[in-house]
Amino acid sequence: MTPVDTLFRPDLLARYDAHGPRYTSYPTAVQFTDSFDPAHYFEAAATGGASADLSLYFHIPFCDTVCFYCGCNKVATKNRAHGRPYLDRMKRELAMQAACFDTARPVTQLHWGGGTPTFLSHDEMAELMAETAAHFNLVADERAEYSIEVDPREASPQTIALLRQLGFNRLSLGVQDFDERVQQAVNRIQPRAITEDVMRAARDNGFRSVSVDLIYGLPHQSVESFTRTLDAIIALAPDRVSVFGYAHMPSLFKMQRQIDESALPSPNVRLAILRRVIERMSDAGYVYIGMDHFALPGDELARAYEAGTLQRNFQGYSTHADCDLIGIGASSIGKVGNVYAQNARELPHYAAAIDAGQFAIRRGVRLSADDLLRRDVIMRLMCGGTLRFGDMEAAHGIAFADTFADELARLAPMADDGLIDITGNAIRVLPAGRMLVRNVASVFDRYLGQAGVATLKRFSRTI
Template sequence: MPTVANTLFRPDLLARYSANGPRYTSYPTALQFHDNFDPADYLRAAADPGASGTDLSLYFHIPFCDTVCFYCGCNKVATKNRAHARPYLDRLKREIALQAACFDQQRPVSQLHWGGGTPTFLSHDEMAELMAATRQHFKLLPDAEAEYSIEVDPREASPDTVAHLRKLGFNRMSLGVQDFDPLVQQAINRIQPLGMTTSVMQAARDTGFHSIGVDLIYGLPHQTVDSFSRTLDTMIELAPDRLSVFAYAHMPQIFKMQRQMDPAMLPSAQQRLALLQRVVERLTGAGYVYIGMDHFALPTDELARAQAQRTLQRNFQGYSTRAECDLIGFGASSIGKVGDVYAQNAKHLPGYAAAIDAGELAITRGVRLTADDRLRRDVITQVMCNLELRFDEFEAAYGLRFAETFAPELERLRGSERDGLVSISAGKLEVQMAGRMLVRNIAMVFDRYLGQQTLDRFSRTV
């Protein structure tokens, strides 16, 4: 009987379909955001009385890192001067008040996330101050009814820090690990002994965190199938609830710090496929559900349950269990999604600071979705999250004939159907097990903007 890994991993198809493409944390993607966006569109969407029954999701971007990891493509500020956090925190508090004034104060917050950078760059008192300001202006739901998550660097977090985070209300955490191999860690400038990770994970369990996720990366310098297998086996023993195993995107023309790594030490395309195969073999063999793309979860985790119940969503933090929240972004470079509007804050600290100091929202870019955008966003979300399109649902919601409206797209997918990636019937498109690893490629067929933008701005799909 074929295993999940054997069904998923077909080197010939993976090599043939590998291409640059979006991860679809939004549609349209951020490349379609424009600088002449009118913030009034955001304000109107925020004030829409029809959205009063929609929960809110809050994202806080904390850009500071004590040291820089060479592979990283995040918007960050590397500094050892902790004093830099104070003026940023003061501005975040003012932004919280500005944003809260735009929304119905009775709308509940069912999701909150601190990302970065390294959120635990903040001191314990500063973290408490930020959470207190959030609770002052927004209605945060009780622990059992909401997801309050934070990205944690085990090099920055002691068991006392973990206990402090739990006391503040966080109930989920995502740990950056990438690889346990010392040679790889040295090459990427991230020295993180195993004990640091195990200490944080144990503290999270001891203090009652609901879910623990871990990020790994394959395709890094010096990685081999054997070395990464050891990392995977160790991680399986640690048993996090979720695992994200990302493909490293080497784009030194965009991310200058990547130039610090020797490209000759990067795995070849063939080696990357072998690494990917081992990831799928080890994790599915250990009982993790393959959600799609690069995400795995235990069957008991909310992520796996949400996919089974067809309530899984995508947002700027990846897969999400909270459907249809309006997302408010705080801090430099953060992105919000309110109604049919995406809005992004100034990317760099000076521009962000200037706007907040002037008593204004820091929004500088964005896009208001068209009717076609809304339709295609729904299609792409269903493909990426629920791995199927039920045509009758779209026909009822949008008043169209799906097979006619998307006839060119369905025709383009016939080749993928012959390759066993999808099945197409009179009323349904379904992503097959072999297509889960290539779900971005399938979603790209429905993206009307791809021919108008530079694909090399995106990472490889495999």
């Protein structure tokens, strides 16, 4: 059996395909409540979390054009003047957040997402980074993991050079697909040459890591057309590649109603494309990290996977997920100690709070002891593929087999199908189960078991 065949079992993938969380957090954002008391966030900020390090996330929601597939919190506008008042509010929020933390703590991880962060002008981006440095302890380049999401259509080589000067050392480039017909169907016209220019500029300016995002399952995609995109990407040799399955949920994301559903590839074609992804990426020497992530062997993410130190946070797989995370901007989520807190999603609501000198926190959850236990279990399965009962018992003071007797019984069919191996002291995700690890982890999700059909459909499908 080839390495691809050990990972890709179409019979199992079809049988287990269902709606389920991606577990960038547990509890998931579905469990955040409007009744959350922000005082819990401030208390957690004052006492600190498990790590001395801090992580900062900035959400810049503006996009010049809107991609029909997108489910992110964004504002489509060509008026660049919208950036200035939003920047001013983020600066005020930075000051308020800094007052809650010991700002001598090092910021070892920083990320700008969107939207399109480079919607801001060069001067505005420099101003935001300078303001961040004025309030928080930004570390030297060799210790920093400072990343930014970039739309190649919005980033000239001069922009890339500026970002490196500002301290960013990682780029995440949105590509999705190079096929022109697919690009037209999703309203994202992005010639290959533009992406090549940005990647060349990133290499020339010494970025440590460049990652590329692709999406399979978009209208008009076929195995042959997506293979051409894969081969073009592999030729560019990004350090990391994420290949997400498109989640068509027009009831949740109105812009997806612009997509012609009849042009979407069938489930069988989606599976065939996914198999081709694994084949091509494996043949090119990329390490399969998990779910939809691949990395070159020398990349920090691949090294963390091999060492068993891989982690997961709201941006996906990470090497710094244990940091206290401070979210800045509309819809941003913070994770501090045992608290998740999310800012208002709508721009007017965010603006009104900041203008009134108040935090914009609108939703969140304070994790119970059971939440913390289950988060630990789920993240170990998602990131390492091995869950040792003794580790959980020592960390949480439980008898694993007694606490999770029902869950172990529900896992038995997955063991029979060869997705996992269950012994008297551990659960190990087998190669055939790695692509279905969300399904395995979800067995330990107390809230998912209580969810109705409407709630389940808020999650993407596991394949």
